[in-house]
């Protein structure tokens with residue numbers, strides 16, 4: 001490990017002033033992605049600003065038809081939350097599928113979405129439910145937040161503070177996990193919301209995406225059969241040692257149909 005300044009922030013103001021006074025600062029949540037990145041020297045920030053002391057960034061709150069989850073809330077808390085299980089069981093289930101117990105106890109929703117790994121699970125839930133990302137400066141709809149592989153709409157120094165999820169009528173998440181890491185080879189999040197059906201696919205492409213053809217068919221008939229003849233072209237999908245683009249295209253249909261079957 002090379003030398004850097006470690007600073008622990010206890011408030012959002014602390015975090016901002018530490019970032020502003022650093023030559024090249026970076027924030028750390030649970031360190032699940034950041035620490036390996038530093039070890040491999042893929043990033044060499046001058047200052048690592050630990051968000052672990054900011055209590056305002058933690059917690060799960062249900063208010064009417066909205067579930068709010070603080071950025072520093074770890075996956076294990078979401079998976080175990082009775083409030084989340086009651087309001088959006090698919091979200092608690094998705095959190096329970098992430099990595100292993102160690103990852104679920106350190107990894108955070110804010111770190112997961114800021115990192116935007118193409119195989120991460122939470123982007124599927126955010127886009128599938130039509131969530132809103134709250135930051136230190138603005139609110140960003142999930143549809144606009146995930147902009148590309150490991151890229152988001154966040155600007156330098158902008159912190160995710162919480163995510164708000166509208167409670168759907170019904171929702172389900174199905175993923176085909178990589179057997180070693182548990183990351184999604186393909187994950188399908190399907191939700192019937194007050195504004196219609198949303199289908200979000202993670203793991204398959206450079207970043208999470210919706211499938212408008214499936215959504216249109218499901219708005220007419222919310223059954224697995226409604227999407228029987230709809231397939232996503234393999235052209236823009238990921239192809240790597242875990243799965244070819246064609247296999248991922250096939251898995252999208254299978255996972256989406258299973259998610260719909262869970263809902264009906």
Ligand SMILES: Cc1cc2nc3c(=O)[nH]c(=O)nc-3n(C[C@H](O)[C@H](O)[C@H](O)COP(=O)(O)OP(=O)(O)OC[C@H]3O[C@@H](n4cnc5c(N)ncnc54)[C@H](O)[C@@H]3O)c2cc1C
Pocket residue numbers: 026027028029030031032033034035051071072075097098099100103106107108109110111112114115119120121122154158159160161181182183184
């Ligand atoms: C072995 C292993 C298996 C995993 N399996 C899965 C899986 O199955 N599914 C899955 O979805 N994920 C998986 N993950 C990822 C994991 O869920 C973490 O959420 C992810 O690694 C990010 O970690 P973190 O929350 O500790 O953030 P960190 O590593 O601390 O930070 C990640 C990035 O986000 C930035 N950041 C952190 N918090 C904020 C914030 N509030 N605002 C703005 N920027 C911020 C940091 O600056 C950094 O660039 C796995 C990770 C490991 C190591």
